[in-house]
Amino acid sequence: MLDLSIIIPVYNVEAYIEECLASVVAQSDAKANIECIIVDDCSPDGSMDIVRRFVDNYQGAVQFRTLRHEVNRGISAARNTGVEAATGDYVFFIDSDDYLMEHGLKTLVDGLLANPDADVVQGNSLFLDKKAYSKRQEPIVLLSKKERLGALVNFIFPVNPWNRLIRRNVLINNHIYFVEGIIFEDYLWSYQLMDVAQKVLVLPQVTYYYRPNANSIMHSRQLKIGKTIYCWDVILTTMLKQERNIRGCLLVNVFSRLLEIQNMIDQHGCSEEELQAFRRLRSRLFKNIISHGRPLLLLFSLTIFKPFYHIYSFHFVRRNYHILERIMLALELMIDQLKW
Structure with missing residues (x-):
């Protein structure tokens, strides 16, 4: 089975984190051994109390690990910490105010099992207004550098880092990390990833629900x-x-x-x-x-x-x-x- 590490940065999301975690443990049909790495970026609210209560009461196959920064360092640092600590062959980022759709991970893992040499498997995302990121009906396989970068240029492949299976070694071996201390870091990181990933699979199925957080820095x-x-x-x-x-x-x-x-x-x-x-x-x-x-x-x-x-x-x-x-x-x- 696939060894998969799900990385969830946590900061100031007490209204959403339980739904996010519930969506992760509900992915029991995914053909994967799942570890869920929760990175506490010194959240000032009750988010981590909710996390601890959820994990303590959970009995199932998902293996939870909790890491904590000594000081608040931002979402980029939290994601980097998760990647460094991950033991899975693939990593998956999910923002703590979002959640996975039913059968979302199974859809992505099935895509990977059908394309075992893929470095990245990207799912479609549903936004708050119920509109999907893409209206495509068929999967797309991106092999050449021209195709991969062209997918970013033409909005076939989203710039956001979440909702995709990523071969961890591709990130580690190519030193692809999020630049800490800035916003808009996704632009640079996604272009760097698509520059080195050899095979990318983009699926049309919606596997992820993105919820704009009115309290986040991007919406402030x-x-x-x-x-x-x-x-x-x-x-x-x-x-x-x-x-x-x-x-x-x-x-x-x-x-x-x-x-x-x-x-x-x-x-x-x-x-x-x-x-x-x-x-x-x-x-x-x-x-x-x-x-x-x-x-x-x-x-x-x-x-x-x-x-x-x-x-x-x-x-x-x-x-x-x-x-x-x-x-x-x-x-x-x-x-x-x-x-x-």
């Missing part, structure tokens, strides 16, 4: 512009160290986020220190594009400078900007393919 109205700028500065620094074949696609994502930041600055203002940090980041990105001879990205980069960035203030542009981003990602990937 208090998210600071300075924090956002810092995070994308870290991502840019890291991605510039990547091979050329994924750098172009990642840079397009940075441009898009900088345009959003500029719009945030226009609407809400910022400190002089934050403004200078944003300008330095923008300038560094622009200079890098010139030095690497990327004419398409050079044109795209103009959208983050005056007067061009004002187009983002229009609702129609914001609503459809992802189309332009998708086109640019596809073109950059195509150009890089020609150069490999």
Whole structure:
């Protein structure tokens, strides 16, 4: 049987964690030996009391392990801790405010058993509005680097790390870890994973329920512009160290986020220190594009400078900007393919 490690970071989720754990132990039809690693990231609420009560009362095949950070380090560190501690051949991330659909793990494991050489098996996700991530009806097998990166570019493969079986050795041997201390870390991590995973299976069946948590940092109205700028500065620094074949696609994502930041600055203002940090980041990105001879990205980069960035203030542009981003990602990937 498959040895599988499920990793659940826990922080401030007392309203949801029991449902999450219940969905894990309900996966009794999955053909796997399951260990569930719960990483307590110094949760300040009653989340871990609920976890301890649940585990103490549970009698079943799932093996629970609880780890605790000495200080709060964030979800990236919690996931990394889980990967390091895991003993399974495959790992599976689940956020503690989400839950697995009935037969979800069985669907993923069955897909893996039919494709035992797959490094990644991705399931479909259902969102709070009951809309699935993908409307595809048939599974997709991604073998070449072009196919794998193209799946990210064309939103066939989600950027989120959860709801997928991942061969643990692929992460360990290639040193693929989440960058700690930042948000938006999923962008970089997923591109790095798809760069090295040799075979990826994407299933059409819904196996996971994603619940946006109104208390999470990604949904907080208090998210600071300075924090956002810092995070994308870290991502840019890291991605510039990547091979050329994924750098172009990642840079397009940075441009898009900088345009959003500029719009945030226009609407809400910022400190002089934050403004200078944003300008330095923008300038560094622009200079890098010139030095690497990327004419398409050079044109795209103009959208983050005056007067061009004002187009983002229009609702129609914001609503459809992802189309332009998708086109640019596809073109950059195509150009890089020609150069490999």
